[in-house]
Amino acid sequence: MTLSEAKQEIVVTVNGEPHRLVEGGTAHDLLVAIGLDGRPVAVEVNEVVVPRASLPECVLRQDDQLEIVTLVGGG
């Protein structure tokens, strides 16, 4: 593989913590990498909700801010 073909890594923020992934990776790829793709979660990218069906098309960019949330107990 030449240098020009090697994929760059980008860094995004997930729940306040930095995460690295391959450039061109999608929000779905990120969920899989973290192990959350089978879990009841919702995803926000840069303060906009990305529906589950759209996650595979949501290509992440450097410095994107993600929130991955779930339901918990509350009043």
Next chain:
Amino acid sequence: MADAVMDGAAIDGGETPLRVGGFTLTSRLVVGTGKYASYAEMARCLEASGTDCVTVAVRRERLLNAAGENILDHLDVSRYTLLPNTAGCFSATDAVRVARLGRELLRDLGNAGSEWVKLEVLGDQKTLLPDPVGTLEATEQLVADGFTVLVYTSDDPIIARRLKDLGAASVMPAGSPIGSGQGILNANSLSICLEYLKDGDPEYPVIVDAGVGTASDVAAAMELGVDGVLLNTAIAHAAAPVRMARAMRAACAAGRDAFLAGRIPRKRYAMASSPETDRIHSASAPTV
């Protein structure tokens, strides 16, 4: 027979269920899922309360322990309509974000509650009182975004009416601060809220939310004419939570029946319950 006594709808067969926006609830108690000692106890309490609607919160998922338990493992989502809240939001911006995330979570689950939200926009951490300005802003934005908004507010009738005018499907005045257990601190203000909110619109749902401490608080709220009560801490932190959940259920039914039955007025002086005439009395006894 005991169940019939507990079930308000069975006693008063002609009564309509609680309707909020497009939702119909068979119970007039909405119960929170927070603060329980365990998920198992939570499940037992919800069952004992007779509720068919429970609130849930939206929080960041753990990224490390993906195999951990989720509350959904312990909630029968075919039995309970989930009402996501925006607890912990101190701005309209955050509340709108959380409401939208809650909607996405419930759509994913296929739960009926996906288009509604319990809106809270808090003013400060110590009192957890609602920020009226942020609450008005968020209500307007969420109504425009198609949500059925049940909005947590104070017992101020002016703000309550403004929230209804903005399109809130239910206004939910606090009895006292969240988790404080002080019950209805200002029945006068709450009564005026009811009067204003139901003016020309007697079916508009008003739900007391926050501050319930024990069963008599629920009964008192229902006797004033509120349509439902939302509570969490009073059950979850009672010494015997399942027993308290049963008590809340009974209190809600009792208060509702008392309201519908039409109470006697309060009088300054006495009015005897036994006949005043044809009494026997001795010649020496007082004659009044």
